[in-house]
Amino acid sequence: MSNKVDYIVVGLGLAGISFCEKLLENNKSFIVFENSSQTSSLVAGGMYNPIILKRFTPAWNGHEQLQYAIPKYQQIENKLNIKIDVKVKTKKAFNTIQDQNNWYLALDKPNTGLYMISEIEKNEIKGIICKNGFGTLIGTGRIQMRAFIHSYKNYLKIENKLVEDDFIYEKLEINESLKYQDLIAEKIVFCEGFGLKKNPFFNYLPLNGTKGETIDIFAPKLAIDFVLKSSIFIMPLGSHTYKIGATFNWKDKTTVPTQEGENELISKLNKVINVPYKIIDHSAGIRPTVIDRRPLVGTHPLHKQLAVLNGLGTRGVMISPTIANSLFNYIEKGIPLEKEISIERFT
Known part of the structure; x- marks a missing residue:
């Protein structure tokens, strides 16, 4: 050295x-x-998605950032001889009819039409609790962190x-x-x-970390090949395993997983899926967030x-x-x- x-x-x-x-x-x-x-x-979770699904608005410079980032990850894949970039669609579960209306309105915003499919999916998806349909995003994915x-x-x-x-x-x-x-x-x-x-x-810089917790579950009767975004996200990891997240805690600054965090995720998950599952992992970290x-x-x-x-x-x-x-x-x-x-x- x-x-x-x-x-x-x-x-x-x-x-x-x-x-x-x-x-x-x-x-x-x-x-x-x-x-x-x-x-x-x-x-x-390692997800990339240039649309903020809470408000159906483009993320700050999201399209430009993604256009620059994806080739960089491909270069790293080639150098390390490893697959890290997994292309996967994202579906937003609509809680209300108003969500559907907001989806249609958002299609005309700059850059959103590149990622948002205009047609709303009305069919029920086995294992998922949702009565108002789904909106689908393309061009999204995850990096296997x-x-x-x-x-x-x-x-x-x-x-x-x-x-x-x-x-x-x-x-x-x-x-x-x-x-x-x-x-x-x-x-x-x-x-x-x-x-x-x-x-x-x-x-001296105003960095205010937010603790986030996730759980991984094994759910053999849940067969989705997309990221589901509802009150939580459900991300397929392969072999019937899924990452569920995430909590936001502004007070606890430790990286220790908590029972409180797990309970919150389970409570939300039980309102989104109706198939049995088993928790196989529980993680926590501090996101470096700025005001x-x-x-x-x-x-x-x-x-x-x-x-x-x-x-x-x-x-x-x-x-x-x-x-x-x-x-x-x-x-x-x-x-x-x-x-x-x-x-x-x-x-």
Whole structure:
């Protein structure tokens, strides 16, 4: 392992991996520090969908982000020789006739027609409790997060670019270049998710983590090959297993699964499906969310060698490649960041 690199990257969730890909594309040397303390990327459903199904509105820059992200994931698949991008339709269960009317109205919004099928599905779907039909989205899917992150870690290990250890902020010496233990680096990028709260350089940023819990179930009589979105989501994982999520808890900042979270998911699930099931897994993580629901991207106001890439929230799969590209271009080429994502909006 070289003791002189262009970049140190701290954290290897979606943000960290996306930034590593930019560094590799541009032949930059780097070392990643990852202590596996933040699990939000691992427990995330990994879904990508540019339509907000609560209001049938386009997600912020969702279409553009998806057009940029999908080829990036395909490149990673080819490099790691692994299948991570699973194309799967999404169906929205309508609770009321008003939902149907809102679906029709939404078809005329910019970009929504690319993903929303105009015809409402009226047929009942075995195992699903829904009397008002379904709306179908195409062009959606999921990234298999556990396999993705596990494979990427192994790839970095083989390339001698991964240190599985805590990054100790107090040991960072900031001069013209950066010195950390026996490493010398030009820049450092913090991609720590909710771990940012402990980062003395960027903990002034308004990151408000939300705990999310999911359960995996085995339901042999439920035979759906699409993601169902109702009061919860039901995501097929194969072999009659499904991921069910997710809770939102703004108070509990631990990554420990709770009985309360499980009870909430079971209560909602029992109103959506009417077939037997067995819980086979239960996970929890802290989503790095920001008050204005936009990412945190930029460099420290005093120490320009220090950068942050964070605040991906619930749409990290779609957003991360785009904002990693924006941060790289800002650091290396001086291309200004969009005001919506720049941390200067909080400084």
